[in-house]
Amino acid sequence: MPIALAPFLIPLSALLLSSVLFGAFVWMAGATPSDVYQSIYRGAFGTWYSWQNTLTRAAPLMLTALCTALPARLGLVVIGGEGAVVIGGLVAALAGIALLDAHPMVALVGMALASIIAGGALIGLVGWLRQARNVNETISSLLFNYICIAILNFLVVGPLRDPETLNKPSTHHIGETHMLGYLGDSSIHMGFAFGLIACLILWILYKHTTFGFAVDMVGGNARAARLSGLPVRKIMLLVTFMGGAAAGLAGMIEVAAVHGRANASLNAGYGYEGILIAFAARHHPLAIVPMAILFGGIRAASDLLQRNHDLPDATSLVLQGIIFVLVLASEAIYARMAAKSGYKS
Amino acid sequence: MxxxxxxxxxxxxxxxxxxxxxxxxxxxxxxxxxxxxxxxxxxxxxxxxxxxxxxxxxxxxxxxxxxxxxxxxxxxxxxxxxxxxxxxxxxxxxxxxxxxxxxxxxxxxxxxxxxxxxxxxxxxxxxxxxxxxxxxxxxxxxxxxxxxxxxxxxxxxxxxxxxxxxxxxxxxxxxxxxxxxxxxxxxxxxxxxxxxxxxxxxxxxxxxxxxxxxxxxxxxxxxxxxxxxxxxxxxxxxGREFSGTALAREPAADQGVKLAIDALTIEDDSGLPAVSNLSLTVKGGEIVGIAGVSGNGQRELVEALAGQRPTTGGEIRVMGERYRGERQELLRHRFHCLPEEPLRNASVSRMSVAENLGFRCFDRPPHSIGGFLRRRAINAYAQRLIAEFKVSPANTAIPIGNLSGGNVQRAILARELWDQPNVLVVANPCFGLDFTAVAEIHARLMAARNAGAAVLLISEDLDEIIELADRIDVISDGRLVYETTPQAADPIVIGHHMAGHAGEPHAH
Incomplete structure (x- = not known):
């Protein structure tokens, strides 16, 4: 296999193999694989309506994927996107409530800043614990997820609850006029543009700036980076902060564009799915965009699978899980190819 | 038999x-x-x-x-x-x-x-x-x-x-x-x-x-x-007679002290003192060699100078100013360091040869402008370096980890000797290299000295130190225990000091 094509061919074959395995799974569950795939296609990409659904769901996924993909460049495996979404959404809702009387633009900027700072601080703390106390970043970020979810649940059920929300305890509403708008006359909210722009900016930052170069040095060999006088700690803190900020912004989008309030819906697995997308995209900010759309499509088609094929609720999770395992397994192929091409005389 | x-x-x-x-x-x-x-x-x-x-x-x-x-x-x-x-x-x-x-x-x-x-x-x-x-x-x-x-x-x-x-x-x-x-x-x-x-x-x-x-x-x-x-x-x-030409050591013009280490104390990984109260100065146009058996604090000393290890006491001064290993200082004072095992200590194996050669210059014009990299300029710079230092293969696009050990050494040497260093710290530069490469590296270190650099050479190869240094210090158990000149150097005496047997010359 030519090396230049490997980054495309390997994930593609992993996806193909995943669909074969998933086909076997739905067949055992009593459905016809070809019909199921047709439904997924229709639910995700078949019509303009389903496209809008898909892209709306892809918006937070792009941002949560960045939460894993950015620190990955430093060799860190951060899985705290879910916690950052939750805390970002919660803080955004608080900011929105505090700015109820402000101009909508001011309110939105305030909410966005609050969510960026909260999410960034959370994952930045993970980075700090790693370099100052040598705490494993994967474990700490995972545990922070539970802490953030618990904080959210405590606050929306307790002190911050809007008494009018009966079925689903939530905070007060941020005000209809302060909601994030839509792109043109579609039903895709502005969050999709946020995600797209964030991926693009971070790609440029990593690929074309001296900052990205320094991140590569620190991630590739911190000793060499120190030899060159780079502030390794600062760079680590900054990169983990940026990752958390992206996921925090995803939480703000969910509040400001979808729910209007902070509640348990923030904890809908966008953060966890982002991990999967980051790995499937091999932590490349631009490759995250199509991967997020693909996974957004699977989410969007999930209802249709239940309705049309009597498949259980978790079916789309099975597909995600199969893809994740195979994509991770295919990483080994890169390692083997690198070993082969690295022949030394 | x-x-x-x-x-x-x-x-x-x-x-x-x-x-x-x-x-x-x-x-x-x-x-x-x-x-x-x-x-x-x-x-x-x-x-x-x-x-x-x-x-x-x-x-x-x-x-x-x-x-x-x-x-x-x-x-x-x-x-x-x-x-x-x-x-x-x-x-x-x-x-x-x-x-x-x-x-x-x-x-x-x-x-x-x-x-x-x-x-x-x-x-x-x-x-x-x-x-x-x-x-x-x-x-x-x-x-x-x-x-x-x-x-x-x-x-x-x-x-x-x-x-x-x-x-x-x-x-x-x-x-x-x-x-x-x-x-x-x-x-x-x-x-x-x-x-x-x-x-x-x-x-x-x-x-x-x-x-x-x-x-x-x-x-x-x-x-x-x-x-x-x-x-x-x-x-x-x-395939040809080896001409062991002596290195041209030019008389040093007094350039003043460029590197001063004052009462430096450094701990090893387990928190025990590796270097204790070590002081030395290196003038421009001078090579000071530190000889010693490995494991007597040399690694920690080089790491401290390279900014890879914190110090617990004393200070390092470069060109008269306090030095902390920050990038601005490193570039302003033209402080260069060539640690041992360059693949582990001084390069990023998965980055390209061009990128590795650009570590000192990537964030200044013309190699980047306004924070944006100009890869073409970095590449051109790298091409000049590998031509000058005969790095093989002459391909700047491949990861540096794919080069042979000797060529990685050459490439990193090129990066650190370029741009007329004021201060050059070198540790075991010839580890595992063949003798033509060794001769070339020695000649380049001498040339840097002759051009006015203050060179601190830390080596476990005593012959190398005697050949290159203007002054020789011996390190033992994290302290400088003996100083001599190459003219007066007696390998046996130095060996005893290296082994920590200063007062008892027959304790072998």
């Missing part, structure tokens, strides 16, 4: 376009040391890998002993009693000497009776050329002791053929003499056949019985060591 222990006949091996070995033959006799001499890339390692069955030769064969047994895989080689000591240690650092020795056995019982093993190994140790404390953890051993442990590990397996890959590259001259002397005695006594890869003529002349020379994968010849001069050997090795 004579007779052939092993014979390689017309061995050829090709990797892609590269003919790594071209009909190479070698006869290894029992009871002596056979040196395998050649420059980097001459095919020494490939030949040895064919002998131990790691590679299968494309043509030719390797036969062992009188029965002419064929070796075709590592298992055969092992079963037939071939043992190899690699250039890099293959010990488990956090296990003890005893555990490492037991672990090396190919077939271990499921339950190990440690008391029995300890007694058996202690008994057999008595017949070994060197002694080691069985309960010492390997990570507390000095490099020389680790090398001895590697050799004992093989000898305990009752090998008949022992292959040593540059065994003295990590040893002090004293240690090297001891190790090789003992191995030679052992070979004489027991009929062990030793094949030693090296490029140090001194070791060949003093310890080897026979020598085989390879050049660019070709067999040049085999000789009895007594019958051939060093000049002849170097000619065989590089």
């Amino acid at each position: 004579t007779g052939l222990a092993l014979e390689a006949i017309n061995v050829s091996k090709r990797f892609g376009d590269l003919q790594a070995l071209d009909r190479v033959s070698l006869k290894l006799k029992k009871g002596g040391i056979h040196a395998l001499l050649g420059e980097n890339g001459a095919g020494k390692s490939t030949l040895v890998k064919c002998i131990v069955g790691f590679y299968t030769p494309d043509e030719g064969e390797v036969l062992l002993g009188e029965h002419q047994q064929l070796i075709s895989n590592p298992r055969d080689a092992h079963d037939l009693g071939i043992g190899m000591v690699y250039q890099h240690f293959t010990l488990v650092p956090n296990m003890t000497v005893l555990e490492n020795l037991v672990l090396a056995r190919p077939r271990l019982p499921s339950i190990i009776d440690w008391n029995k093993e300890r007694m058996a190994i202690a008994e057999r140790m008595k017949g070994m050329p060197f002694q080691l404390p069985l309960d010492a953890p390997v990570n507390h051993l000095a490099a020389g002791e680790k090398q001895k442990l590697e050799i004992i590990k093989q000898l305990l397996l009752d090998v008949k053929v022992l292959i040593l890959d540059e065994p003295t590259s990590v040893l002090t001259p004293d240690e090297a003499d001891e190790v090789l002397g003992q191995i030679k005695d052992m070979a004489r006594r027991t009929g062990l056949a030793v094949l030693m890869i090296t490029h140090k003529f001194r070791e060949v002349v003093l310890y080897a019985d026979d020598v085989t020379v390879l050049r660019r994968g070709r067999y040049v010849g085999s000789e009895r060591v007594g019958d051939v001069s060093v000049e002849k050997m170097s000619e065989m090795m590089v």
